[in-house]
Amino acid sequence: MTGWDRRGSRRARAAVALGCLLALASAACTGPEGTPPPADGGRAAEGPIVVASGLDVTGSGSVRQQLVEEWNRQHAGSPAKQAKLVELPGGADQQRSQLLGALQSGSARYDVVNLDITWIPEFAEAGLISPMPVDGTGTGTGTGSGSGSASEDDIDFIREVHATTVWKGRSYARPFNTDVGLLYYRPDLMAKADMKADKQPTAKWTWDHLYSSVKTLGVNPARPGDLAGWTTQLKDYEGLTVNTIEAFASVGVELTDGEGHYVSDAGELKKGLDELFDRVEDGRVPPGASTSDETASLTDFAEGRAVFLRHWPYAYKALGHLMEPDEYSVNRLPGKSVLGGQNLAVTADSPRAADARALITFLTSEKSESCLLDAGFAATRASSYTSTPAPCWPRVAAALRPAGDSPKAAGTGAPGEGAPKEQGAAAREAYIRTLGAVLGEAVQRPRTPYYGAFTQLLQSRVHGLLAAGRPDTAEAAATLDDALRDVFAGR
Template identity: 55%
Template sequence: MSGTRARRPSRALVQGCLLLTLLAACTEGGTDSPSPTAGTQAPGPIIVASGLDVTGSGGVRQQLIAEWNRQHEDEPALRAQLVELPGGADQQRSQLLGALQSGSAAYDLVNLDVTWIPEFAEAGLIQALPGPDVEDPDVIPEVLSTTRWKSRTYALPFNTDVGLLYYREDLIEQSGINENRQPTGDWSWQNLYDSIATLGSAQPDGDEPEKGWTTQLAPYEGLTVNVMDAFAAVDVQLASADGRYTATPDTLKRGLKEFLTHVDDNRTLRPRALTSDEDATLDDFAQGRVAYMRNWPYAFGALQSRLAPEQYAVVPLPGRSVLGGQNLAVSAASPRSAAARELLAFLTGPRSERCLLDAGFAATRLSSYSSEKTGSPTCWEAVAEALRPGTATGDPAAREGSARIPSARERSEYIGSIRRALEEAVQRPRTPYYGAFTRALQSTVHGLLTEESPDLDAAAEQLDEALGEAFAGR
């Protein structure tokens, strides 16, 4: 495919133009690939800095950049290049902060974790997008709100993420659990506890899992997310929208009590879970050590290489889950900011979002979750071909996404679960001092998990003091 072919704008593309007004880049024809913006700028390529594309070296992010380049093969100034940063999320954040603060790397677009937007915006490292702050009805509202700080929009949602409840259908069936104990999209945490109790009492000798469920309790961001899931279940808020600390020892005690109930030793795979990240919990689930698991959407595709389709399924987590994901922002020091905004619009447009969903990421647009028969956009043809099973080079057990495409039935159920979970999801605290916040939370909570008889009053007082300092930037 070379260049952009003329076509009538679909409903999804018209909706996309509402968001593109932020970029002053939605052209009269309503195409996904706007014409170059007038003005002087440095020659290309447009450099996109991101964490490793965990769908592989030929994964979906690289394929989207390749599609952009195909559409602009005769426009050298608009060529793009993806630069992948090694290491985990904390290391990537440090690399991006150092590079943007020093000007040592000429990054034009940066792919930021949703929790980093206030920090990078407050430091003046990313540009506020031009134009009016408008709503795009095609973008999930809570996801879109992660792009804002102090009433200004600094990014556009690239891919989102949300916690899901995976369950082993085979283990549940052989335990004799009746139909009203099967997981559903409106389960409460008590429903999960009751099912785990039934599972433990009914399983045949020698075949039972070690424990009912597992989740990520190692002292890293996975632990923070699990705590925030529990806090959301009892409506504990830590901060206002502008980053002002609002919790008290009493509300923190309520949240901590709920969290310890979620991960009670009688139902959670402990002590293994205390050192587990996403991949470790996925392994325990695939090995049959547990019947239930909290994990992200990537796990659905990753499990396809380890379990038969009839062995597992997925529904939204009980209650409200915490959002993850990444947003794309234009570097404040970009010498190619006009071109970068055009690439930003392309990468976050309806067809690109559909590609991300096909690859195993959670898409940010509602239209991506609709049936193609109802007008849902399709992935770019060349990108879709590269993502078909057997053509992508990525590891299917990679953390954020998978290049595998499930069957029509599996895909429909999986997509439905993601959408329902996203529409009820909540954010982690919005603060320029997020790093200090999450370290303080992890330190206190992980200590509680290792105590035989935790003192919640003392822990709540300690956490209140630590979080007060963290949110104040001290």
């Protein structure tokens, strides 16, 4: 696996009869299957604290890397506390497979893993990550965990976001950066259609309002490049799962309870599928929407091929590089929005568990969360969305300044050449308020240790239905119901 740090062995076991094969003068040796991991300090804690994470999607100068470097500066006198970020290539599904393989086999030495929120039950159930201790120091289970006491620091995490760290009553991680669906729109294209201000999105907008606006715009895309009413991510990947769950949740369809047991039925699934197909019927989305991911849908929106866009918070900052400030705006997504994001967990056999937890506490601190929000991620703390959030670490903030964004000339308010054309302070404040409110009301995808199998099933079934046009949703729901019963039972 590219980028793995192979220095040091995962387990040192005198009982390993056959020893380990060496590769490039470095080996990863594992003990007999089922052997319990050593306690913290049970083997030599050599080298840095290694953090495994997916790629930074914000294009912000890698705020995660900058935060790790800030930790290293603050611990410059302690070589054992230095940290190293390893970024895993590929999409979410590939990263999950790489991490599972690495932690199960011991082929990579990671102390901290940055996990997609949907992976927490699977990694916890498999014993690959350690529960966070309940000690009142900010590393306890936190609010909504179902057990233990919450420190004041834990309580600052947005309740729904913190709940993504919990499995079977215990917290296994801390929220690092979160995500949630938002609605972006093109006021310039709406103005060309003489749409009044009261037609623009408000906090009470519904999908019927959006459909009405699409009708007023008079769009009916038939060919690639035609103007569409809205666009989203309908490719056969995790984005399609998210869009499907948002449609299901908007009409009250839940697939599982808090412990991953299937609670739906064919009738409920039909209701959810009908809602999804209402959203993406012909004449509303681009002809190529079924192959669209985050990048393609953002490009269609920025280049004027769609008036409305469902996307994640990082798109707000990205649009500053692609569009004029008055060409886009953002508000709540009609209906329910699904949570995304990543949580930081300590691997079960890390010999540096105490230092790893201290690093996680730093990376999820108020100042660090402010840095993540400034870079384009959604912060996980409620205090980040107040009028007086903690400032980002100064050296991190300086490192994240876009190339060419020199200090503004006195009285001009103009950024240096090369800086993105971001919206003004009032628009950004409105965006931050909206983001904070939506996060507090967002819903989770199914909580299950079988999430990988679930999402692959849902993606393939729904994508096939999209290709068929408007299918018989009653028949589709019945077959999907049978398949979901099996997948959530681990069959």
